[in-house]
Amino acid sequence: MSASGPVDVLISRLDPEVPLPGYAHPGDAGADLVTTSDVTIAPGERAMVGTGVAIALPAGYAAFVHPRSGLAHRLGVSIVNTPGTVDAGYRGEIKVVLVNHDLREPATFTRGDRIAQLVIQRVEQARFHEVERLPGSARGDGGYGSTGTASVANGSAPTPATHDGRK
Numbered sequence: 001m002s003a004s005g006p007v008d009v010l011i012s013r014l015d016p017e018v019p020l021p022g023y024a025h026p027g028d029a030g031a032d033l034v035t036t037s038d039v040t041i042a043p044g045e046r047a048m049v050g051t052g053v054a055i056a057l058p059a060g061y062a063a064f065v066h067p068r069s070g071l072a073h074r075l076g077v078s079i080v081n082t083p084g085t086v087d088a089g090y091r092g093e094i095k096v097v098l099v100n101h102d103l104r105e106p107a108t109f110t111r112g113d114r115i116a117q118l119v120i121q122r123v124e125q126a127r128f129h130e131v132e133r134l135p136g137s138a139r140g141d142g143g144y145g146s147t148g149t150a151s152v153a154n155g156s157a158p159t160p161a162t163h164d165g166r167k
């Protein structure tokens, strides 16, 4: 919830029996989404399921389809493209591409089970200005582990690799 209160989002039930996305507790970031179909996902496999709802977000907002930590913990189930991005202009059914990361057990969901959560956020669009050379920064082009692997637990500070010091 923003300081100005919840944002109003128009929602349409494409499947009249599904519950609207709901926040389990006041102040929760994610509103739970349910699957409209029964599905069993074999170990390592994925399945796209519908949620039975479509929304119209105000301009300047996006909705993000996040996994539920309980399913991750209990079943090893996540979302392939986590978090899925629902654009403000999208009017189709919100769908979820579930993936079963468990190596041994299939994961079964029944119509109406909560399978994901929708987080609504303000987003910026950028105006991209092409330049010959970017301004320098402390990090430069260091990434992908450039700050070293030594853990704080063994008393040694991480050893950063040298960066290019681009100015």
Ligand SMILES: O=c1ccn([C@H]2C[C@H](O)[C@@H](COP(=O)(O)OP(=O)(O)OP(=O)(O)O)O2)c(=O)[nH]1
Pocket (backbone or CB within 6 Å): 065, 081, 083, 084, 085, 086, 087, 088, 090, 093, 094, 095, 096, 097
């Ligand atoms: O988990 C998701 C992710 C996306 N979408 C819908 C809403 C989103 O606005 C649209 C397109 O998503 P995205 O831009 O991520 O996919 P794309 O592969 O780039 O497709 P497109 O070419 O349609 O943009 O699909 C979902 O319903 N669930």
Ligand SMILES: [Mg+2]
Pocket (backbone or CB within 6 Å): none
């Ligand atoms: Mg796209």
